[in-house]
């Protein structure tokens with residue numbers, strides 16, 4: 001007979017050694033996710049952890065969950081497939097800002113509006129880490145350290161939180177990798193909240209954006225309760241400096257899940273072909 | 276061949292009702308106990324525009340158009356010139372048209388067929404609410420010897436719910452048309468039909484593919500609409516919903532293939548359907564399914580390419596992308612149904628193969644068989660259903676990609692305690708951990724190739740029929756005309772063998788060698804411009820020295836007589 005021993009964050013980590021650079025913000029995100037899972041008390045095998053491609057997208061292998069490390073930009077549709085096929089599973093998706101907002105940008109819009117019950121974590125480092133330091137959709141227009149865009153991109157960055165709200169995400173939060181306890185809490189809340197939960201985690205790339213270490217000074221916790229009405233959230237986010245952490249929106253749209261009643265048999269259906 | 280068939284083309288611009296008339300004609304033939312086939316030819320317009328219903332009725336099963344139409348009825352002449360090439364007529368053929376619509380256009384007149392007037396407009400004015408297409412339908416039925424009662428029966432069942440008035444008008448119109456036919460030049464009549472009730476089916480290839488998916492055990496579908504594959508999805512959506520499955524309309528094909536990967540990873544047999552442009556978008560992720568060993572089925576209903584090509588017309592030109600389109604060494608399954616009917620069995624078999632081999636399977640259907648509606652004998656039950664080798668719970672040191680002898684490794688389904696793993700498109704070791712080591716790469720490449728190559732595919736790999744020193748090797752919907760050409764050849768004393776390849780990938784050279792024993796001449800028949808199939812055969816099989824190729828791009832269908840002519844050259 002199994003005795004129920006409470007699980008710790010360590011119980012959700014695998015023995016695979018991360019490829020990440022020392023000091024990368026993604027280590028803290030991994031800790032926060034495992035901590036959140038330990039708190040949630042969902043059987044480990046009932047969780048599916050899905051990702052795309054990038055430094056951050058390596059994360060599922062560092063847990064001992066069921067996982068899928070797919071191709072670049074397609075984590076959200078794989079995750080939607082898992083959840084729509086198996087509503088009993090808890091689905092978590094993670095990846096980079098390039099993965100989710102550039103190559104996978106269309107899926108992001110549709111995941112927000114489709115509102116399938118899952119939690120999506122973007123580990124935002126405002127750069128393509130894996131391909132060694134190019135501008136991402138969240139990079140500011142005047143960042144000129146990439147050989148591809150030596151004069152800066154010259155184009156406005158995407159603001160993921162506002163985009164998620166406009167597209168219809170049902171839960172929106174922001175965290176900072178330097179504050180893993182808060183990130184863990186946001187993930188717990190995101191998973192508990194029905195529908196599509198989006199969490200942007202500012203996760204410094206110490207190798208290609210060393211200046212992001214300074215984010216520590218810039219972040220500040222939200223001082224208000226989460227907005228529950230879209231108009232209010234929009235109003236607040238219009239004035240947001242991009243560094244407010246906490247739950248920024250908690251909506252109440254019903255999650256999408258097709259009904260599945262067995263009403264008939266294949267034999268009955270094929271009888272319609274008799275001429 | 277004692278079989279008798281009659282081919283009728285019903286044409287007109289949008290709103291003339293040629294499709295409705297063709298559909299009722301086919302259904303009436305079925306009711307009267309005949310086999311049949313109806314294809315549609317549509318212009319590019321979304322609504323309206325010219326349309327032709329091409330109906331062939333026969334006393335034996337058929338899966339091909341004939342060489343020409345015996346009867347062409349034009350409800351109006353509209354833009355018929357755009358279709359003329361698709362409406363071959365002989366000098367024995369009969370054209371029925373309303374003199375009020377003007378003279379027969381040159382593009383049709385050039386065939387030299389007989390022409391008879393049928394005053395559709397004037398006749399329809401005799402009936403309250405009369406419709407020209409129903410007048411024409413009555414005349415056609417009477418001319419070809421289809422019992423008028425069967426037409427009236429179909430009208431009653433199909434139009435009954437539209438109200439008394441509509442039914443009465445249509446019934447009266449059909450009778451007026453049949454009456455008018457007594458004044459028209461006679462045509463050979465159909466023999467007595469052989470009504471079989473429920474043992475006959477009326478089904479389109481796309482519906483058959485949907486049914487095959489369902490019978491194979493598909494429970495999850497994600498897809499994006501595209502001509503000419505949409506009917507597969509439209510058929511599956513309610514069917515899945517009623518049987519405990521689900522169909523999701525995705526935001527694009529990148530999403531649909533990945534949703535399907537997710538559904539399959541989560542344990543459900545999963546499928547998507549698309550056409551060339553969508554298949555192009557999916558290729559990266561089909562490769563992911565190969566590397567991660569995720570079973571799934573992609574039904575590609577081919578249309579004219581490249582690019583947006585000719586959406587409404589058929590071509591066998593996605594063979595290359597289906598076979599070679601994935602980057603890296605990516606062995607996978609490619610299966611081609613060879614008739615509308617076979618869309619059922621081949622798709623069902625593909626579900627079974629994909630699941631058994633934990634591999635993506637591309638099913639290459641095409642517009643010609645997908646959008647044809649056929650009257651067939653009820654298909655025999657097939658034993659193939661999804662049966663995946665799954666891993667038990669709590670396997671100590673579970674290795675998802677274990678190097679087994681068969682190459683197939685037990686797959687743990689999420690929810691199974693203690694056998695968690697991370698599926699990966701990165702090359703990996705047996706456990707699934709990413710690895711760039713030469714030894715892991717080679718071992719996994721070998722494993723993925725071995726599982727497909729060593730599997731026993733039984734006799735479904737090809738339809739091999741007949742005997743002789745000549746073999747015709749073909750695939751897909753072109754098999755119908757080849758089969759009919761070979762029947763006609765045999766009647767003339769020409770002995771030849773049919774090899775219609777159903778399993779495109781993996782290639783099975785030993786099976787082909789056996790099928791080609793005693794053959795010294797091969798005719799390859801296919802519908803592509805660059806001889807994709809011929810080149811595929813040469814890359815994968817040893818053919819005799821004497822090979823000739825009959826290859827033509829769509830949209831013009833390949834007709835039995837053309838193949839017969841090529842064969843006769845050798846006699």
Ligand SMILES: Cc1ncc(C[n+]2csc(CCOP(=O)(O)OP(=O)(O)O)c2C)c(N)n1
Pocket residue numbers: 053054055056057072095096097098099100123125127128129130131136
């Ligand atoms: C189709 C495709 N295009 C390009 C790449 C190369 N690539 C790999 S990761 C990546 C961007 C990674 O950036 P991000 O998603 O922000 O993640 P990070 O590495 O910063 O965590 C790119 C462009 C790829 N793997 N696949």
Ligand code: SF4
Pocket residue numbers: 019020021023024025026055056125129130204205206207208
């Ligand atoms: S390159 Fe940047 S994002 Fe990638 S592991 Fe290193 S620090 Fe992290």
